[in-house]
Amino acid sequence: MNRIVFVGRRVVVEAGDPIPRLPDDETLERALGRDRLEASFVDVRLSGPNGAPVQVHVLEDDDLAVADGSGLEASPLRSAWRDLDPRDFDVVGTARQKADWVLTHRFCGRCAAPTLLDPNTEGLRCTECDQIHYPRIAPAVIVLVQRGRNALLGRSPRFPEGVYSTLAGFVEPGETLEACVHREIEEESGVRVHNLRYFGSQSHPFPHSLMVGFVADWLEGDLRIDPDELVDARWFDVDDLPRRPHPRSIAFRLIEDFEQRVRAELGSR
Ligand SMILES: [Zn+2]
Incomplete structure (x- = not known):
């Protein structure tokens, strides 16, 4: 697992027997196209169960239409929680929270300038006033x-x-x-x-x-x-x-x- 892809608030899973699973990189690239994935990249720090880095993507609602027939589907987060392997869901849940935080804190709440991920604190640092914004828990x-x-x-x-x-x-x-x-x-x-x-x-x-x-x-x-x-x-x-x-x-x-x-x-x- 190297990528977790969301469509709006739902996570992209691959139909499996008896339960769905997270699709591998190749399946995602084949079904969605590398360009679409690159364009939907969200900059968060995340690693998978084996410690390898995981990239997070958030697609628009109708983007999954191109994947018709690939066996990929968008699953509500609560269904994924019930269905996926618990170790995989841990990463999905973390990815969702971090992506939500980045997408809702693109601008500083104090001075409205753009923010950037700060490598030292892993917070979002304001490019004007240096205020650091951390994820909400x-x-x-x-x-x-x-x-x-x-x-x-x-x-x-x-x-x-x-x-x-x-x-x-x-x-x-x-x-x-x-x-x-x-x-x-x-x-x-x-x-x-x-x-x-x-x-x-x-x-x-x-x-x-x-x-x-x-x-x-x-x-x-x-x-x-x-x-x-x-x-x-x-x-x-x-x-x-x-x-x-x-x-x-x-x-x-x-x-x-x-x-x-x-x-x-x-x-x-
Ligand atoms: Zn600011």
């Missing part, structure tokens, strides 16, 4: 709240039918991750928590988040959901868990971890 906490053998899970109106997930929310300026956990859980569900444990994190390039996972114990309060955020939230018994989010999500791993811990505890009694 928006941290969000995602929390499994536990009460004995029950987990607190909620449904956002955006979720597929029947799916419940762990509660989540964006960190605000000046806030610690811990303060964010306390605020978000209380705002969304009305309950207060304690005993926060760090679980793990996941880059979430939709468009530029970092999900930081925690487990917390219920402390006090009854469920009182925020109708702007959730259509439902409940305590689910470990034996009666609802349909979960996608297995590649950190939410899925949080719920799986809860299930395993509670079962191990029940089994050892």
Whole structure:
């Protein structure tokens, strides 16, 4: 893999059996033409799973028409996340975030002069006032709240039918991750928590988040959901868990971890 090609917000993949894959250089050049690729080059620093440099290209929406019959197709980023090899998707997600940043910071937000990629900082440096602009990463906490053998899970109106997930929310300026956990859980569900444990994190390039996972114990309060955020939230018994989010999500791993811990505890009694 030496190139990742986007068409607008979608990534170009090659139909594969049973799942799509990233096309190799030759396939891309044959289907799209070297000139079209050169013209769509976006200057970002990126390397693939093997450490080799990767070039990023962003084509216009109708550019893929020339590739008809080549087996190439433009896949929405979320489908690519579910379908591609996870190591390949890591590079695709990083490419998308860096390309978005370069394409939306071509001019300085301070003085409006053009910016250029700065080799020392890997930021975009203003050619007039020297201001450096760095990529945006928006941290969000995602929390499994536990009460004995029950987990607190909620449904956002955006979720597929029947799916419940762990509660989540964006960190605000000046806030610690811990303060964010306390605020978000209380705002969304009305309950207060304690005993926060760090679980793990996941880059979430939709468009530029970092999900930081925690487990917390219920402390006090009854469920009182925020109708702007959730259509439902409940305590689910470990034996009666609802349909979960996608297995590649950190939410899925949080719920799986809860299930395993509670079962191990029940089994050892
Ligand atoms: Zn400037």
